[in-house]
Amino acid sequence: MRRVLVFGGLLVLVVLGPIFVNGLNPSMNDDVLGLIVFKADVQDPHGKLASWNEEADTPCNWDGVKCNPRSNRVSELVLDGFSLSGKLGRGLLQLKFLHRLSLADNNLTGSLSLSLGQLTDLRTIDLSQNSFSGPILSDFFQKCGSLRSMSLANNKFSGEIPGSLSSCSMLASLNISSNQFSGQLPLGIWSLHGLRSLDLSDNLLEGEIPKGIEGLGNLRAINLSKNKFVGEIPDGIGGCMLLKSIDLSENSLSGGLPGSMQKLSSCTDLSLRSNAFTGNIPDWIGELRSLEVLDLSENNFSGELPTSIGKLLSLKILNISTNTFSGILPEPMSGCENLLVLDISRNSLSGKIPSWIFRLGLQQLIFSENRLNGSMDNAFAASLGNSRQKLVILDISHNALSGEIPSAIGDFSSLQILNLSRNSIGGGIPLNFGQLKSLDILDLSQNQLNGIIPLEIGGATSLEELILEKNFLAGNIPISIGNCSMLTSLSLSQNDLIGPVPAAIAKLAYLQYVDLSFNKLTGTLPKQLGNLGHLLSFNISHNQLQGELPAGAFFNTISPSSVSGNPALCGSPVNRTCPTVLPKPIVLNPNSSDSTPGSIPTNFGHEKKILSISALIAIGAAVVIVIGVIAITVLNFRVRSSASRSAAALTFSGGDDFSQSPSTDANSGKLVMFSGDPDFSTGTHALLNKDCELGRGGFGAVYRTVLKDGRSVAIKKLTVSSLVKSQDDFEREVKKLGKARHSNLVALEGYYWTSSLQLLIYEFVSGGNLYKHLHEESGENYLSWNERFGIILGTAKSLAYLHQMNIIHYNLKSSNILIDGSGEPKIADYGLARLLPMLDRYVLSSKIQSALGYMAPEFACKTVKITEKCDVYGFGILVLEIVTGKRPVEYMEDDVVVLCDMVRGALEEGRVEECVDGRLQGKFPAEEAIPVMKLGLICTSQVPSNRPDMAEVVNILELIRCPSQGQDELGGVY
Ligand SMILES: *[C@@H]1O[C@H](CO)[C@@H](O)[C@H](O)[C@H]1NC(C)=O
Numbered sequence: 001m002r003r004v005l006v007f008g009g010l011l012v013l014v015v016l017g018p019i020f021v022n023g024l025n026p027s028m029n030d031d032v033l034g035l036i037v038f039k040a041d042v043q044d045p046h047g048k049l050a051s052w053n054e055e056a057d058t059p060c061n062w063d064g065v066k067c068n069p070r071s072n073r074v075s076e077l078v079l080d081g082f083s084l085s086g087k088l089g090r091g092l093l094q095l096k097f098l099h100r101l102s103l104a105d106n107n108l109t110g111s112l113s114l115s116l117g118q119l120t121d122l123r124t125i126d127l128s129q130n131s132f133s134g135p136i137l138s139d140f141f142q143k144c145g146s147l148r149s150m151s152l153a154n155n156k157f158s159g160e161i162p163g164s165l166s167s168c169s170m171l172a173s174l175n176i177s178s179n180q181f182s183g184q185l186p187l188g189i190w191s192l193h194g195l196r197s198l199d200l201s202d203n204l205l206e207g208e209i210p211k212g213i214e215g216l217g218n219l220r221a222i223n224l225s226k227n228k229f230v231g232e233i234p235d236g237i238g239g240c241m242l243l244k245s246i247d248l249s250e251n252s253l254s255g256g257l258p259g260s261m262q263k264l265s266s267c268t269d270l271s272l273r274s275n276a277f278t279g280n281i282p283d284w285i286g287e288l289r290s291l292e293v294l295d296l297s298e299n300n301f302s303g304e305l306p307t308s309i310g311k312l313l314s315l316k317i318l319n320i321s322t323n324t325f326s327g328i329l330p331e332p333m334s335g336c337e338n339l340l341v342l343d344i345s346r347n348s349l350s351g352k353i354p355s356w357i358f359r360l361g362l363q364q365l366i367f368s369e370n371r372l373n374g375s376m377d378n379a380f381a382a383s384l385g386n387s388r389q390k391l392v393i394l395d396i397s398h399n400a401l402s403g404e405i406p407s408a409i410g411d412f413s414s415l416q417i418l419n420l421s422r423n424s425i426g427g428g429i430p431l432n433f434g435q436l437k438s439l440d441i442l443d444l445s446q447n448q449l450n451g452i453i454p455l456e457i458g459g460a461t462s463l464e465e466l467i468l469e470k471n472f473l474a475g476n477i478p479i480s481i482g483n484c485s486m487l488t489s490l491s492l493s494q495n496d497l498i499g500p501v502p503a504a505i506a507k508l509a510y511l512q513y514v515d516l517s518f519n520k521l522t523g524t525l526p527k528q529l530g531n532l533g534h535l536l537s538f539n540i541s542h543n544q545l546q547g548e549l550p551a552g553a554f555f556n557t558i559s560p561s562s563v564s565g566n567p568a569l570c571g572s573p574v575n576r577t578c579p580t581v582l583p584k585p586i587v588l589n590p591n592s593s594d595s596t597p598g599s600i601p602t603n604f605g606h607e608k609k610i611l612s613i614s615a616l617i618a619i620g621a622a623v624v625i626v627i628g629v630i631a632i633t634v635l636n637f638r639v640r641s642s643a644s645r646s647a648a649a650l651t652f653s654g655g656d657d658f659s660q661s662p663s664t665d666a667n668s669g670k671l672v673m674f675s676g677d678p679d680f681s682t683g684t685h686a687l688l689n690k691d692c693e694l695g696r697g698g699f700g701a702v703y704r705t706v707l708k709d710g711r712s713v714a715i716k717k718l719t720v721s722s723l724v725k726s727q728d729d730f731e732r733e734v735k736k737l738g739k740a741r742h743s744n745l746v747a748l749e750g751y752y753w754t755s756s757l758q759l760l761i762y763e764f765v766s767g768g769n770l771y772k773h774l775h776e777e778s779g780e781n782y783l784s785w786n787e788r789f790g791i792i793l794g795t796a797k798s799l800a801y802l803h804q805m806n807i808i809h810y811n812l813k814s815s816n817i818l819i820d821g822s823g824e825p826k827i828a829d830y831g832l833a834r835l836l837p838m839l840d841r842y843v844l845s846s847k848i849q850s851a852l853g854y855m856a857p858e859f860a861c862k863t864v865k866i867t868e869k870c871d872v873y874g875f876g877i878l879v880l881e882i883v884t885g886k887r888p889v890e891y892m893e894d895d896v897v898v899l900c901d902m903v904r905g906a907l908e909e910g911r912v913e914e915c916v917d918g919r920l921q922g923k924f925p926a927e928e929a930i931p932v933m934k935l936g937l938i939c940t941s942q943v944p945s946n947r948p949d950m951a952e953v954v955n956i957l958e959l960i961r962c963p964s965q966g967q968d969e970l971g972g973v974y
Pocket residue numbers: 083084085105106107
């Protein structure tokens with residue numbers, strides 16, 4: 001608010017002019033007024049101008065302001081780096097006595113509309129490092145006769161340099177670098193005889209450099225680099241005898257060096273880099289005795305190097321790279337004792353590495369891409385101890401060197417970059433590389449190195465890049481590589497390395513590029529590699545690696561070309577499943593025979609995680625099975641004796657009593673027929689007659705007998721009598737089972753109870769059990785696909801029904817599925833476990849779930865509650881058994897094949913169709929069989945909650961059978 005008022009007031013002041021100034025505020029002089037107007041025009045986010053108070057009598061003690069002590073008028077305004085933004089207003093024009101205006105390093109914008117003519121005393125103006133833009137108007141340089149130094153560098157000024165610049169006749173320093181000035185240089189520029197420093201670099205200036213430069217007898221430094229100048233260097237340049245620094249780099253200048261330049265004996269820096277200069281380096285170059293930096297790189301200079309270079313005793317940096325120089329390095333160069341950097345790369349220089357070269361005490365020696373030959377031995381041998389320790393960069397790559405790497409390399413203790421790649425160097429890698437504690441980059445690639453990668457390499461603890469590719473290195477990758485903890489790039493490809501990829505590599509946390517391709521590496525990749533967080537590339541192609549790729553974001557999406565050529569490697573990137581790897585999710589798409597894994601239906605939950613413990617479960621199951629087998633053997637022994645005892649008791653108790661009914665007499669037993677019409681035609685003899693025995697199970701033997709009405713029934717004599725509950729409990733459970741009526745269930749017709757004998761009376765089913773149909777039929781008498789599908793569906797329906805009735809089967813297996821005359825399945829033995837006094841895991845697993853392979857894994861795990869999902873598991877196994885025609889567990893000579901593991905593996909390898917029963921090959925629809933098998937696998941999920949409900953299973957099966965009708969629905973469900 002206050003600011004606005006002030007600003008408004010100032011506007012009035014400015015408009016009405018100084019007439020009123022004294023009247024309004026007698027203490028406010030022109031300088032205060034000018035500065036306050038300046039302040040009002042800019043933004044001052046950091047409050048740097050807070051001390052600027054318009055009520056002050058004088059601005060002389062304001063920040064950034066200096067006054068001439070005699071006149072008390074402002075002579076200097078230095079606001080460098082005040083973070084001011086906004087435009088430069090006319091307020092400054094009030095500062096009539098200003099000598100120095102410096103506003104460098106702010107954020108000021110807009111064009112310069114004012115004219116220096118009004119600031120007649122101005123000597124120095126520095127507007128560099130702002131964001132000023134637009135052209136410099138010709139007016140700007142009016143009456144700039146007192147100006148000594150001007151910098152407009154680092155802004156966005158554009159347009160041509162106005163010719164009026166020549167009126168600034170006292171100008172000693174002009175810096176307009178890093179703008180967008182264009183067009184040709186004004187001719188008048190060379191009339192600025194006082195000019196000592198001219199910096200026009202980094203603009204868009206073009207055309208030839210005008211003649212007449214020799215007039216600038218005071219010029220010390222000229223920088224025309226990074227423009228678009230063409231033509232030759234004006235010969236007059238030799239007249240600028242005081243020139244120390246000449247930078248013409250990055251233009252399109254051509255021709256040779258003008259002879260007059262030899263007069264520039266004060267010149268210390270000459271850069272002609274990146275132009276189109278041609279011709280030789282003239283002999284007179286040796287006359288430039290002060291030269292410290294000579295950069296002729298990136299031109300078309302040619303011929304041999306003049307020996308006179310040896311006279312440049314002050315030379316520190318010589319860069320002639322990227323030209324077409326030929327011949328050898330002249331011996332007199334050994335006199336350039338101050339040389340620190342020698343870059344002769346990318347020429348056609350030949351001969352041996354001069355023996356004097358390492359004596360110079362160079363820091364950088366860059367010889368790459370020439371034709372140097374011979375061995376390094378001489379040069380190394382001639383080097384002196386203390387000069388060895390100065391070398392930081394040695395690059396002799398891409399020459400024709402032969403011989404071996406001298407072991408003296410270990411003495412170059414300051415080396416950071418050593419590049420000897422692309423030569424014909426043989427022999428081994430010297431052990432003492434490990435002494436090079438500063439070495440960042442070691443590139444010995446594309447040579448003929450042999451032997452091993454020495455363990456000692458781990459001593460080079462600063463290494464960031466180790467490039468040894470394309471040699472003949474043998475042996476293992478040394479584990480000591482793990483000590484090179486800064487390593488980002490490791491390339492050992494195309495050697496003869498053997499053995500494993502050491503886990504130590506996983507310690508190299510900064511690794512980005514790893515190339516181990518085309519070796520003979522074996523073994524599995526260390527899992528820990530998955531932890532490397534910066535990897536961009538990891539190429540292990542064309543080795544003999546095996547097993548699983550490490551898990552993790554990088555390896556899961558590794559490009560196939562990085563892993564190809566390892567026949568035994570597995571994981572998704574190589575399109576080969578690992579036997580022990582996390583199985584891929586199973587997709588249920590009944591309309592597709594494509595077995596490539598995709599996404600798991602969400603209903604089926606966390607399949608992936610759980611299955612990884614399948615091996616564990618298998619071991620657990622095996623243990624339980626063994627215990628079960630022993631228990632059954634023992635129990636069977638006892639059962640046989642008790643069976644004969646109870647049969648005897650029955651006989652003694654009065655023969656046909658048993659068939660008299662209903663009876664509540666405890667001694668003679670109680671017979672209950674749910675249909676209310678019991679009438680046995682035969683007596684107990686059936687129970688003793690082997691011919692009438694239909695089979696035996698965990699609960700006892702089953703006999704066939706015929707009722708008086710001619711109906712056959714199956715009688716199950718429970719041999720677990722001592723385990724059965726009290727009569728009340730028994731009757732309650734049996735009645736519950738008796739209520740279950742479903743076309744795919746073997747109906748329980750009734751029961752008989754005495755304390756020593758319990759019988760269950762079932763509907764008789766004629767067609768034998770599924771086990772026999774699957775595994776004991778021979779010849780052409782096998783179940784067709786449609787029959788099998790019908791059995792699966794019927795079984796599923798009956799289980800769904802039982803579960804709805806809250807009855808768990810507990811004992812699903814193919815021998816408990818009977819097939820009736822019309823091929824329909826009927827499930828037997830459901831719910832019998834409920835007749836046991838305790839629903840004990842031991843009993844369940846040993847007695848009931850003893851059938852090998854059908855037992856859900858939760859039976860082996862005390863903490864998991866056993867639910868109806870154990871039936872879903874058994875059903876899943878059954879499905880696989882029916883489709884494959886194989887037993888849940890098959891014993892081979894010295895191998896055990898677990899059916900569901902086998903099918904799962906085949907599915908992941910995309911050859912699940914091969915699992916279908918051999919007798920059906922060519923006679924089944926893959927679009928049904930494959931989803932059915934996938935469904936079986938889902939049902940055998942290791943965690944109960946991941947298995948679908950039987951009701952869901954029925955739905956899915958119906959969809960599989962009629963895919964055309966079910967497709968949309970399935971899509972909607974999943
Ligand atoms: C200049 O202004 C920009 C935004 O306008 C800001 O991000 C930057 O920090 C400023 N620079 C200085 C030196 O104040």
